[in-house]
Amino acid sequence: MLALGKLLELTLAGREPAEKTQLTVEGVRMRWLSEGALEVRPPEARDNGLDLLLSAGIHGNETAPIELLDRLLHDIARGDLKPRARILFLFGNPEAIRRGERFIEQDVNRLFNGRHEQSSGSEALRACELERLAASFFSLPDRDRLHYDLHTAIRGSKIEQFALYPWKEDRQHSRRELARLRAAGMEAVLLQNKPSIVFSSYTYDKLGAESFTLELGKARPFGQNSGVNVNLLETRLKQIIEGNEPPLAEASLDGLQLFSVAREIIKHSDSFRLNLPADIENFSELEVGYVLAEDIAQTRWIIEEKGARIIFPNPKVKNGLRAGILIVPTTDENLA
Numbered sequence: 173m174l175a176l177g178k179l180l181e182l183t184l185a186g187r188e189p190a191e192k193t194q195l196t197v198e199g200v201r202m203r204w205l206s207e208g209a210l211e212v213r214p215p216e217a218r219d220n221g222l223d224l225l226l227s228a229g230i231h232g233n234e235t236a237p238i239e240l241l242d243r244l245l246h247d248i249a250r251g252d253l254k255p256r257a258r259i260l261f262l263f264g265n266p267e268a269i270r271r272g273e274r275f276i277e278q279d280v281n282r283l284f285n286g287r288h289e290q291s292s293g294s295e296a297l298r299a300c301e302l303e304r305l306a307a308s309f310f311s312l313p314d315r316d317r318l319h320y321d322l323h324t325a326i327r328g329s330k331i332e333q334f335a336l337y338p339w340k341e342d343r344q345h346s347r348r349e350l351a352r353l354r355a356a357g358m359e360a361v362l363l364q365n366k367p368s369i370v371f372s373s374y375t376y377d378k379l380g381a382e383s384f385t386l387e388l389g390k391a392r393p394f395g396q397n398s399g400v401n402v403n404l405l406e407t408r409l410k411q412i413i414e415g416n417e418p419p420l421a422e423a424s425l426d427g428l429q430l431f432s433v434a435r436e437i438i439k440h441s442d443s444f445r446l447n448l449p450a451d452i453e454n455f456s457e458l459e460v461g462y463v464l465a466e467d468i469a470q471t472r473w474i475i476e477e478k479g480a481r482i483i484f485p486n487p488k489v490k491n492g493l494r495a496g497i498l499i500v501p502t503t504d505e506n507l508a
């Protein structure tokens with residue numbers, strides 16, 4: 173296997189490769205760009221015009237997606253997977269990955285869309301670098317652009333695998349992309365309805381990619397991910413990479429559940445209290461009238477929405493950040 177296929181090993185060791193560019197026997201070029209960043213380019217005659225960004229490890233303790241990208245890279249470096257798409261592989265927060273932590277000082281996934289400019293430290297610099305790498309990758313004209321930012325969640329979930337689809341004014345969510353996600357094993361999609369500061373929102377909003385955060389199960393350390401079943405996603409990614417995806421049945425979306433954001437719960441102060449059990453699962457339903465959270469100056473978050481569910485409840489976030497998302501079921505009527 174070509175040494176550059178071992179991007180994860182290099183990243184874990186904090187090493188630069190001796191050779192920055194390598195070619196497989198089929199003429200696929202692998203190019204190391206920076207720590208945790210590697211571009212794969214098919215020979216021109218085989219290129220099918222898709223630019224695919226695959227990122228993982230934006231949160232360092234979310235290892236199942238990192239292992240998945242590592243397997244894809246090994247397959248490419250061995251010549252077993254023959255790309256027709258241009259691909260950028262990114263391991264988001266190398267230092268946090270080495271330490272097995274979600275982040276070191278700041279959550280990188282709260283530093284995009286300009287937020288890193290209002291901040292300092294290594295994670296702000298890394299968010300800036302990730303934006304630059306993505307922008308440069310998605311700068312070629314007349315190509316399809318797709319970004320999957322792969323994560324696992326802090327807690328268990330009533331719906332194990334789901335996607336978050338960013339929002340941009342005057343841009344419609346794509347039915348075709350939802351069908352593709354369904355085929356990749358996603359059971360639900362949260363359609364966002366406002367701008368955000370996460371990586372997928374940056375590539376969607378600023379770089380014109382079809383972009384998604386994918387949640388694949390519960391976060392566990394390296395080597396302990398047998399409970400996270402990524403078979404369908406891995407198969408679909410290989411097909412996307414090789415340009416031999418089976419046709420998608422867009423009409424029905426095959427039982428994919430759609431949700432929209434009712435409210436984001438923002439923690440404003442150290443007095444913030446979230447009235448949920450520590451082990452509550454994502455997508456748990458909350459009754460109308462339930463006092464979900466309380467904060468400074470007698471602020472109370474009371475459930476008003478019928479069918480409301482909570483995802484990503486986390487009272488430990490820094491003040492000013494999202495401490496949970498209240499979601500409600502929605503329909504497919506506004507899809508493009």
Ligand SMILES: O=C(O)CCC(=O)N[C@@H](CCC(=O)O)C(=O)O
Nearest residue numbers: 281323325326327336370385484
């Ligand atoms: O389990 C949790 O509370 C968080 C899991 C996670 O890292 N999710 C992403 C979602 C990004 C998005 O909103 O698209 C995050 O919180 O950064």
Ligand SMILES: [Zn+2]
Nearest residue numbers: 231234323324
């Ligand atoms: Zn994450």
